[in-house]
Amino acid sequence: MIAEAGLAALWLAAALALLQTLAGFGGLGDRLAPLTGALRGIAAAQGLLSLTAFLLLIWLFARTDLSVLLVATNSHVDKPMLYKIAGTWGNHEGSMLLWVTVLALTGGLIALMERKLDARSFAATLGAQGVIALGFYAFLLFSSNPFARLSPPAAMGQGLNPLLQDPGLAFHPPTLYIGYVGLSVAFSFAVGAMLTGKAGPAFARAMRPWVLISWIFLTLGITAGSYWAYYELGWGGWWFWDPVENASLMPWLAATALLHSVSVLAARDALRAWTIMLALTGFAMSMIGTFLVRSGILTSVHAFAVDPERGTFILVLLALYIGGALTLFATRIGSVRQGAPFHLFSREGGLVANNILLSSILAIVLIGTLYPLIAEGLFDEQLSVGPPYFNKTTMPVTLVLMLFLAAGPLLRWRRDGSGSLPRKLLLPAGASVVALVLLMLFAPDAGLLPLLGLIFAAGLAIASLVPLWGRNLLRTPLPIYGMVLAHLGVAVAAAGMASESGFTQERLQAVRYGEEVEVGGWTVQLLGLDPVAGPNWTAIEARVLARKGEGEWILRPQSRNYPSPPMQTNEAALLSRWNGQLYATLGTQDQQSRWQLRLWWKPFVSLIWLGGILIALGGSLALLGRLWRGFRARYTKRVQEGFA
Amino acid sequence: MSRRWILWTPLVVFGLILMLVLWGMNRERDDFVRSQLIGDQVPAFDLPPAVAGKPGLSSADLAEGTPRLVNFFGSWCIPCRAEAPQLEALAEAGVPIDGIALRDEPAKVAQFLDQYGDPFQRIGADRDGRLQVLFGASGVPETYLVGSDGTILAQHIGDIRAEDVPGLIRAWKAAP
Structure with a gap:
């Protein structure tokens, strides 16, 4: 019964999405105008219904109802509860349902909260949301029904890919989906703005919180995904330029550019067409990302079922939505009045540079990701594009971007004629010089890129704090703090990446009990091996003693075996110190009964993820500041009206 | 008006990407991995029958004038069971298939054929897996396309899936 109820909720939600589309776009003309009044209610109800369907699916997974095909193929009676529940979205159907649920809930939230937009733009925006949701409902109902029954029911269930059996899985996909869906909201706003021709500051302010939310979650999702790959795959790397990783990076790049251009639009009413274009690109990138991941046309370490x-x-959805919106862009954007002009040497100018550079990186990543297909299609050549291409092409652009990032926030709006920029950049430049001298003294043979990365990071770290200089810190608006923190986060992450790529030391050695290995100033010794058993796996666990100076630590890397489905995984052991991480994985036993130990010493590697968290935290502060300001404005208005 | 065309470029770029991935989805995945033996004559061998009532297989049988598939299988091999319907389909399409039963016993082979179907014209028994090594096979199941003169043309590693069947038929038809 639960499954049938879920399916019914899904159908009803789809019907409401259709109604929402009609009512929303109907708001543009006159004939369906009466429906528009009901729009808020329709969107909210659609959100609730799809949430119901999703909760019912979670329930089915929680009780391991093996008469449901999806549960039987992706869960197992012996699985720990956390993974049973996380298993709900650890598969194609469930994750698509999660996608549409987040989308519908967001639509409901817009319907209930949005007060800044004029009625027509509001209706058109919700109409666009309805169309997007409708496509995904159709996808679920006609080709990926999560509630399909299995007859006769399975006995045990097939289990979940053990690599995915990790607390990270419980949060990684939902986080990214909220990010993707947030971009779909920006897309809907942009479509609404193109339909009504109103793409001014009100549109930007209405869209901004959603872009911020999306961007915060994408940042967190990418950061978490990178850390997951780092410790779970046991390869010691934190970014592989895998198509699936790129699929999450590209929307983030677009969202970052969008976030900045939407600020220009909100503050200065400039960059109208460009902001709309970025909003379309952001969602296009998340759809292309989803498609690349799901269709399996590119070879990736993320083995999703290919269908x-x-x-x-x-x-088809991608072609309809993005193609439709881009056609709308080509035909309608002319009717959007051009925004305010500005001088190149200004805050706007800096933000335009930021946008151009971010878009360039986006283009580089997109071309690199699709290049294997292009090469096969045009030159009949099988090849894969790996880190060498991506690092060589994106790093120089990123370094230039860091320069603009340091200088941009120090410029004034409209036209900076004050000539104060060189003075403001004095301290950051000093920091870079100090970093250069220190590196020359202590690490003269780090490569060029790591060296530049660290020098730029030092300058940027100081430069990001300069906007606070001379301000009353208690009266500084939260969004300014947000910006400072996010930019500081970029510097921190860049420092971590540069240090990791420049100074990592690696040892791969087959060792006997008691044998010692040196890596990065550490002495590592294999003490012994223990069998251990977890809830649904067994493992050989190594006891590895790591010594440095007086300190002694025990690391326990595991080689795990999962019986259902049968699979072996390596669980890395990490020892975090203030200045880096010691990373150990246990390999296989060779014929002389020695064990393979793979060891890395990665100086300051944690800064990468710390930086990611700072960036997301900065975004959250900005969001909080914006919401608070909106709330206060509304409240003050009400109080004034009350007095009048 | 001179700037109008710029507004269409995003759509054009998007269209190009769309065409690219559309082609990417419909292209044929070629699962034949070139091995050392491709282009060489099959190694000389003469295997006894693996089951009663069906002839064994020798290298001479493979060079008798029609291109054919040689399938390494075993009654103990689970993917071989999954592969059986596809072999059946190939045989129905007119592709001659010979089998080589690896490290197997006649009774078990007979039971396997009974249960999962018998698409084979001849089945040789490779009791110790020597021929498997001579063919350069990496595991079971594995299938070779052998030309009419006994040249190994292609090798399919792993079980043949339903989506591989059309490609195999095409390859067989094109074989000299």
Whole structure:
């Protein structure tokens, strides 16, 4: 019964999405105008219904109802509860349901909260949301029904890919989805703005919180995903330029650019067409990302089930939505009045530079990701594009971007004629010089890129704090703090990346009990091996003694075996110190009964993820500041009205 | 008006990407991995029958004038069971298939054929897996396309899936 109820909720939600589309776009003309009044209610109800469907699916997974095909193929009676529940979205159908649920809930939230937009833009925006949701409902109901029954029911269930059995899985996909869906909201706003021709500051202010939310979650999702790959895959790397990783990076790049241009639009009413274009690009990138991941047309370490029919479905949706919106852009953007002009040497100018550079990186990543297909299609050549291409092409642009990032926030709006920029940049430049001298003294043979990365990071770290200089810190608005923190986060993450790539030391050695290995100033010794058993796995666990100076630590890397589905994984052991991480994985036993130990010493590697968290935290402060300001404005207005 | 065309470029770029991935989805995945033996004559061998009532297989049988598939299988091999319907389909499409039963016993082979179907014209028994090594096979199941003169043309590693069947038929038809 639960499954049938879930399916019914899904159908009802789809019907409401259709109604929402009609009512929303109907608001543009006159004939369906009466429906528009009901729009808020429709959108809210759609959100609730799809949430119901999703909760029912979670329930089915929690009780391991093996008469449901999806549960039987992706869960197992012996699985720990956390993973049973996380298993709900650890598969294609469930994750698509999660996608549409987040989308519908967001639509409901817009319907209930949005007060800044004029009625027509509001209706058109919700109409666009309805169309997007409708496509995904159709996808679920016709080609990926999560509630399909299995008869006769399975006995045990097939289990979940053990690599995915990790607390990270419980949060990683939902986080990214909120990010993707947030971009779909920005997309809907942009479509609404193109339809009504109103793309001014009100549109930007209405869209901004959603862009911020999306961007915060994408940042967190990418950071978490990177850390997951780092410790779970046991390869010691934190970013592989894998198509699936790129699929999450590209929307983030677009969202970052969008976030900045939407600020220009909100503050100065400039960059109208460009902001709309970025809003479309952001969602296009998340759809292309979803498609690349789901269709399996690119080879990736993320082995998702490949299904041509589903790939085609997403492709059709992609073509309809993005193609439609881009056509709208080409035909309607002319009617959007040009925004305010500005001088190149200004805050706007800096932000435009930021946008151009971010878009360039986006283009580089997109081309690199698709290049294997291009090469096969045009030159009949099988190849893969790996880190060498991506690092060589993106790093120089990133370094230039860091320069603009340091200088941009110090410029004034409209036209900076004060000539104060060189003075403001004095201290950051000093920091860079100090970093250069220190590196020359202590680490003269780090490569060029790591060296530049660290020098730029030092300058940027100081420069990011300069906007606070001379301000009353108690009266500084939260969004300024947000910006400072996010930019500081970029510097921190860049320092971590540069240090990791420049100074990592690696040892791969087959060792006997008691044998010692040196790596990065550490002495590492294999003490012994213990069998251990977890809830649904067994493992060989190594006891590894790591010594440095007086300190002694025990690391316990594991080689795990999962019986269902049968699979072996390596659980790395990490020892975090203030100046880096010691990373150990246990390999296989060789014929002389020696064990393979793989060891890395990675100086300051944690800064990468700390930086990611700072960036997201900065975004959250900005969001909080904006929401608070909006709330206060509304409240003050009400109080004044009360007095009048 | 001179700037109008710029507004269409995003759509054009998007269209190009769309065409690219559309092609990417419909291209044929070629699962034949070139091995050392491709282009060489099959190694000389003469295997006894693996089951009663069906002839064994020798290298001479493979060079008798029609291109054919040689399938390494075992009654103990689970993917071989999954592969059986596809072999059946290939045989129905007119592709001659010979089998080589690896490290197997006649009774078990007979039971396997009974249960999962018998698409084979001849089945040789490779009792110790020597021929598997001579063919350069990496595991079971594995299938070779052998030309009419006994040249190894292609090798399919792992079980043949339903989506591989059309490609195999095409390759067989094109074989010299």
